Structure formats: C-alpha cells, structure tokens
Amino acid sequence: MNKVVKIIIFSLILLLISLFIKYYLDKKNNPAKYSLYNxxxxxxxxxxxxxxxxxxxxxxxxxxxxxxxxxxxxxxxxxxxxxxxxxxxxxxxxxxxxxxxxxxxxxxxxxxxxxxxxxxxxxxxxxxxxxxxxxxxxxxxxxxxxx
CATH class of the missing domain: 3.30.70.3040 (Alpha-Beta Plaits)
Incomplete structure (x- = not known):
C-alpha cells in the first residue's frame, strides 16, 4: 500500500512538472497569446x-x-x-x-x-x-x- 501511494505521488509530481514545462515553452514560443496588449x-x-x-x-x-x-x-x-x-x-x-x-x-x-x-x-x-x-x-x- 505504501509503495502504491509513493508511485501515485511521484506520478503527480511528474505530471505537474510536465504541465509547467509545456506552459513555459508555449509562453516562450507564443508570447502574444499571453500578452495583456491583445x-x-x-x-x-x-x-x-x-x-x-x-x-x-x-x-x-x-x-x-x-x-x-x-x-x-x-x-x-x-x-x-x-x-x-x-x-x-x-x-x-x-x-x-x-x-x-x-x-x-x-x-x-x-x-x-x-x-x-x-x-x-x-x-x-x-x-x-x-x-x-x-x-x-x-x-x-x-x-x-x-x-
């Protein structure tokens, strides 16, 4: 049971990191999409x-x-x-x-x-x-x- 919880927590951390990287790269490649001026x-x-x-x-x-x-x-x-x-x-x-x-x-x-x-x-x-x-x-x- 303890091992399953660790795997789930580790998976969630990896998911959050991958979502952050995806957001960062999208913001870097499409700055106008996130700009207030639009x-x-x-x-x-x-x-x-x-x-x-x-x-x-x-x-x-x-x-x-x-x-x-x-x-x-x-x-x-x-x-x-x-x-x-x-x-x-x-x-x-x-x-x-x-x-x-x-x-x-x-x-x-x-x-x-x-x-x-x-x-x-x-x-x-x-x-x-x-x-x-x-x-x-x-x-x-x-x-x-x-x-």
Missing part, C-alpha cells in the same frame, strides 16, 4: 490606427482619486470598451510613453489627468464623445484620428 479591453496601436480612440483631458482641479470615479462614470456610457488612465502620479514618475504620436495636444506634465478611451463601433463614436463632453469634470475631448 486583450479585448486594452488600447492598442492598431485601435489608434483605426481611429477608435479618443482622449479625455480632465479639468485641473480633478484629483487622481476623483479621476477614477470619473472613469467609472464613463464606463457606464454604452459603447465605451476600454481605457488607459494617466494619473498625475504616473506622470510624476516621468514615463511619457503614453504620449502617442497621434496625441494632438501637448499637456503640461502633472497638470491634468488624461484618459484614453476606445470604442469598437465607429458609428457610435461621435455620440459617445458628446456624452463624455457632458461630464462636468471633463475639460476637453480629442478625437485621435490616425494620420
């Missing part, structure tokens, strides 16, 4: 090129914490699928990789919170932008159309 609700360069992204610049007095509640409100608008939130804290770190070449406006770093949103259906984009503009904490909405 997720449905993430803004990608392709969505910028397709003209599905627009940028929301909040008023100066809006704090990072308030920006998160504004983002929650914007998600309630039908058709808003994903976002990237650039808080003042993120901007303070000095990583400006979020400023895509398509960005039309140059903002003073750390002065405002910036939110990039995207829609999948381009037909709804104008009406969604109008709804976003109606939010009292929004300063300006820029339609980032690929050039």
């Amino acid at each position: 997720a449905e609700n993430v803004i990608t360069e392709k969505r910028y090129q397709e003209g599905k992204v627009f940028e929301v610049i909040l008023k100066e007095e809006v704090t990072d914490r308030e920006a998160k509640s504004v983002l929650d409100e914007l998600y309630k608008i039908r058709g808003v699928n994903g976002s990237t939130l650039y808080t003042r804290e993120i901007q303070k770190i000095g990583d400006y990789s979020f400023l895509f070449p398509q960005d039309v406006i140059s903002i003073e770093p750390e002065s405002r919170v910036v939110i990039d949103l995207f829609v999948e259906n381009l037909k709804d984009k104008k009406s969604i932008i109008e709804q976003v503009k109606n939010n009292p904490k929004v300063e300006v909405v820029l339609d980032l159309i690929s050039q």
Whole structure:
C-alpha cells in the first residue's frame, strides 16, 4: 500500500512538472497569446490606427482619486470598451510613453489627468464623445484620428 501511494505521488509530481514545462515553452514560443496588449479591453496601436480612440483631458482641479470615479462614470456610457488612465502620479514618475504620436495636444506634465478611451463601433463614436463632453469634470475631448 505504501509503495502504491509513493508511485501515485511521484506520478503527480511528474505530471505537474510536465504541465509547467509545456506552459513555459508555449509562453516562450507564443508570447502574444499571453500578452495583456491583445486583450479585448486594452488600447492598442492598431485601435489608434483605426481611429477608435479618443482622449479625455480632465479639468485641473480633478484629483487622481476623483479621476477614477470619473472613469467609472464613463464606463457606464454604452459603447465605451476600454481605457488607459494617466494619473498625475504616473506622470510624476516621468514615463511619457503614453504620449502617442497621434496625441494632438501637448499637456503640461502633472497638470491634468488624461484618459484614453476606445470604442469598437465607429458609428457610435461621435455620440459617445458628446456624452463624455457632458461630464462636468471633463475639460476637453480629442478625437485621435490616425494620420
């Protein structure tokens, strides 16, 4: 009986090791399969090129914490699928990789919170932008159309 238990435990360990190796090799050979940037609700360069992204610049007095509640409100608008939130804290770190070449406006770093949103259906984009503009904490909405 004791020998059977040892064989079963040894088999399970080998199975776990083989599954881990299979996962590791698959991840190594297909990195895009495991990348967040291919997720449905993430803004990608392709969505910028397709003209599905627009940028929301909040008023100066809006704090990072308030920006998160504004983002929650914007998600309630039908058709808003994903976002990237650039808080003042993120901007303070000095990583400006979020400023895509398509960005039309140059903002003073750390002065405002910036939110990039995207829609999948381009037909709804104008009406969604109008709804976003109606939010009292929004300063300006820029339609980032690929050039």
